[in-house]
Amino acid sequence: xxxxxxxxxxxxxxxxxxxxxxxxxxxxxxxxxxxxxxxxxxxxxxxxxxxxxxxxxxxxxx
Numbered sequence: 001x002x003x004x005x006x007x008x009x010x011x012x013x014x015x016x017x018x019x020x021x022x023x024x025x026x027x028x029x030x031x032x033x034x035x036x037x038x039x040x041x042x043x044x045x046x047x048x049x050x051x052x053x054x055x056x057x058x059x060x061x062x
Contacts (some may be wrong), residue, residue: 006062015056 003024011019011029018036022029040048 002024005023007056008035008060015052016061017052017055020059020062 005024006020007016008029009016009022011022012021017038018032019029024031025032036048036052040052045049
């Protein structure tokens with residue numbers, strides 16, 4: 001079976017992006033969320049927020 005990168009319906013806080021990434025890579029969603037927040041802070045907020053918004057739009061819903 002082929003894996004697909006999709007937004008999660010079951011592991012969703014805001015849009016399911018981090019939950020979908022966690023399911024795709026087989027890691028805990030808390031780790032993905034923590035890494036995303038740290039990356040957003042260190043990138044100056046705007047790039048991280050824009051990347052999340054882009055993923056929200058591009059990734060299909062599960």
